[in-house]
Amino acid sequence: MTLLQVRGLTIQDRQGIALVDQLSMTLSAGDILGLVGESGSGKTLSCRAMMRLLPGEGLTISGGEILFNGTDLLTLNDKQMTAIRGREIGMIFQNPASHLNPVMTIGQQIAESRRLHFGASHREAHLQAVELLRQVGIPDPLRRVDNYPHEFSGGMRQRAMIAVALACEPKMLIADEPTTALDVTVQMQILRLLRDLRDRLGIAIILITHDLGVVAQTCDRIAVMYGGRLCETGDKRPVLAQAIHPYTRGLIDCQPVSEGGSGRLITLPGQPPVAARFPTGCRFHPRCANATAQCQRMQPAMQTGHGHVAACHHPLSGRENESSI
Numbered sequence: 001m002t003l004l005q006v007r008g009l010t011i012q013d014r015q016g017i018a019l020v021d022q023l024s025m026t027l028s029a030g031d032i033l034g035l036v037g038e039s040g041s042g043k044t045l046s047c048r049a050m051m052r053l054l055p056g057e058g059l060t061i062s063g064g065e066i067l068f069n070g071t072d073l074l075t076l077n078d079k080q081m082t083a084i085r086g087r088e089i090g091m092i093f094q095n096p097a098s099h100l101n102p103v104m105t106i107g108q109q110i111a112e113s114r115r116l117h118f119g120a121s122h123r124e125a126h127l128q129a130v131e132l133l134r135q136v137g138i139p140d141p142l143r144r145v146d147n148y149p150h151e152f153s154g155g156m157r158q159r160a161m162i163a164v165a166l167a168c169e170p171k172m173l174i175a176d177e178p179t180t181a182l183d184v185t186v187q188m189q190i191l192r193l194l195r196d197l198r199d200r201l202g203i204a205i206i207l208i209t210h211d212l213g214v215v216a217q218t219c220d221r222i223a224v225m226y227g228g229r230l231c232e233t234g235d236k237r238p239v240l241a242q243a244i245h246p247y248t249r250g251l252i253d254c255q256p257v258s259e260g261g262s263g264r265l266i267t268l269p270g271q272p273p274v275a276a277r278f279p280t281g282c283r284f285h286p287r288c289a290n291a292t293a294q295c296q297r298m299q300p301a302m303q304t305g306h307g308h309v310a311a312c313h314h315p316l317s318g319r320e321n322e323s324s325i
């Protein structure tokens, strides 16, 4: 069942530059979608738009629809949107320390949501907080529920923030680089936790990341963005095995190889574009080895290949390479 359908989402800055340009994507209930791209690709901005929380002044959603459970979120007033935010769509961030309240215990922060949204009594909300901490893998939750955020390690704070988000029983979770600040072992545990929550609770998750290794481990589907536009999207396996967009291919080739290989780390040449100087035509053309005059002139339309879709005038044939991730 389709839970989220974004159609033609466009976000402009005050100069009228499309920082996100005609983004379309879907998310089914219980799916994990990896939203991938370098800094400035528009992935976080797009998800902020889904929460109607655009950062900074002068950014506007100038076009498109964000259908959540069939309702266009862009047509809701502030009060209606507040009821959706947190309750239906939760969000977790890279740095939980700045999103947890330092002067409230972890338990109080979870219990507050239970009381507010579900009318739980103080005692019920406290017990539910303990249970949620247990569900996200906090050891000794009966004792830890009364700890403050600074008494938790980085990984435990991330688990606690997930518990706070889950307290509202959302249908969808947006996880914005939730493991970037964590060491590799804790990173694996948090990704496993997200998959486990999807399996047990059926929550749909958008996982924002710049790391294709994270996508390979965790996600069902992938959407790759560059310069505010969608490059390629589809089921994870065919996209990673047979990418047809040169940018997706470049990201795959940049992944470190754990075993075998030459040991040489390939990097994408050039820098991602800044909004004020988005190139004409395909925004990837200055960095693309396959670029032609057509690419410089015309924005490519989405086309299908190997069961997924990509926006490219000269899509690749899609050679097998899943073993490299």
Ligand code: SF4
Pocket (backbone or CB within 6 Å): 245, 246, 247, 282, 283, 284, 285, 286, 288, 289, 290, 291, 292, 295, 300, 311, 312, 313, 314, 315
């Ligand atoms: Fe490269 Fe052209 Fe495809 Fe853009 S449209 S990715 S420049 S080949």
